Amino acid sequence: MKETWRWFGPDDTVKLAHVHQAGASGIVSALHHLNDGRAWPADEIARRKAEIEGAGLTWDVVESIIVHEDIKTRTGRYTDYIDNYKQSVRAIAAAGVKTLCYNFMAITDWTRTDLHAPMPHGGDALRFDIVDFCAYDLLVLKRKGADADHPAERITEAKTRLAAMSESDLARLESNLIGWVPAREFVFDRDSFRRALAVYDDLTVDGLRENLFSFLREIVPVAEEVGVRMAIHPDDPAFPIFGLPRVVSTAEDAKALLDAVDSPANGITLCTGSYGSNAVNDLPQMAKAFGPKIYFAHLRNVTREPDGSFHEAEHLAGDTDMVRVVAALMREEARRKSEGRENWQIPMRPDHGHAIIDDIGKKVNPGYSCIGRLKGLAELRGIQTTLSLTGIPDWL
Helix, strand or coil: CEEEEECCCCCCCCCHHHHHHHCCCEEEECCHHHCCCCCCCHHHHHHHHHHHHHCCCEEEEEECCCCCHHHHHCCCCHHHHHHHHHHHHHHHHHCCCCEEEEECCCCCCCCCCEEEEECCCCCEEEEECHHHHHHHHHHHCCCCCHHHHCCHHHHHHHHHHHHCCCHHHHHHHHHHHHHCCCCCCCCCCHHHHHHHHHCCCCCCHHHHHHHHHHHHHHHHHHHHHHCCEEEEECCCCCCCCCCCCCCCCCHHHHHHHHHHCCCCCEEEEEEHHHHHCCCCCCHHHHHHHCHHHEEEEEECEEEECCCCCEEEECCCCCCCCHHHHHHHHHHHHHHHHHCCCCCCCCEEEECCCCECHHHCCCCCCCCCCHHHHHHHHHHHHHHHHHHHHHCCCCCC
C-alpha cells in the first residue's frame, strides 16, 4: 500500500521533514483554513501542493473537503454549498489529487471523552468512556430525550461519576466532546451545541441517509467526470451519540451507500478504528467484501469494553485482526495490478497513534503525535513486507 501521513498544514507540530524521516511518501491534507463550505481556490491548492512536493512528498489524498451542515440537513444554503463542493472537486482534480476522503457525520467529527487516557506503558491514548459520555449528555447538556438513550444502570453510575468530578474535570470533558476537533473550522459552547442539535430534531436515520444519497447523486457524476474517487469515512464512534442519526456505521450502511450510487467514483475509506468501535463489524470480512471500492485506508485499532466504551489500542493489538485486514487489502491491490491499472495502490495511513516517549507532554494534535504514528507505520510496514516476501497464505 502507499504509505501516507495526515498533515494539518504549516501549523502542524509534526513537520513534513518528519514525515519524510518516518518513511512515508504521501501526504493526506486539506485547506483547513478555508474549510467552511466555500469553494477552494486553485491558487491555494497549488500553494499547498507545492509545499508538499518541495519536501519530496506527494499529495495523495484530500481529507477532507467539509460537507456543510446545510447539505446534511437540506436546509438553508445547501444548493450553494453543493455547487461550491463541485467546484472544489474539480479544482483538486485539476491539481492532480484524485482521492477525496469525506464524512457525513451530523454536527460532530470523531468524538472522544478523554484525549489523554493513561496506558499501562506510560503513554496516553484517545478514549471514549460511555459513562462519562452519559454524565455529560444527560446531566450536563441535559439533552431532550437523553434519558431514553441510556440504560438505568449507566445513568446511576453516571450520577456517581459526575458527583466526583471537579470543575476542571467537567470543563475538560465538555471541551473534549463538543469544543475540540483538529482542523474543524469552528467550536461549540453548550448553548450553540444545543441549537445545532435542535436542527436534527425531526431528521430520522432514513432522512439523513436519503440526504447523503442525494448529495452523492449530485457530486459523484462530477467526480467521475474528472477522475476523483470519493471515499466516505465512517461515523466515529460507529454508533449513535447525542441522539443524532448515524448512516455510515456498519457494513450494511456501506453497502447501501455503494448500491445507491453505483459508480467507480463512489467508494469508501476503510477506517478500522471507526468501524471497529462497533462490535457488529467484522473488519477482515469488510476488507474482502468491499475491496474493489476501498479507495483509502485508515489503519488503527481499538479495544472495546462490554459497556460500549473503547480506547485506541496499539496498531497490532486491540479487537481487529490487522494482519488479516492488511492481507485482504494487499490481495485487492494485486487484483487491480493484474488488470493493468495505474492506480492499483491503496493509500493508507497509520491513524491515531499513542503519545509516547518524547511526545508525552508536547503540544500535538491528540491522536496525531509523531512517534506513536511512526511506531504504527513501522508495524504496518512490517506486515506488508513479510506478506510480500512470503506470500499471503490461504488461511489469511
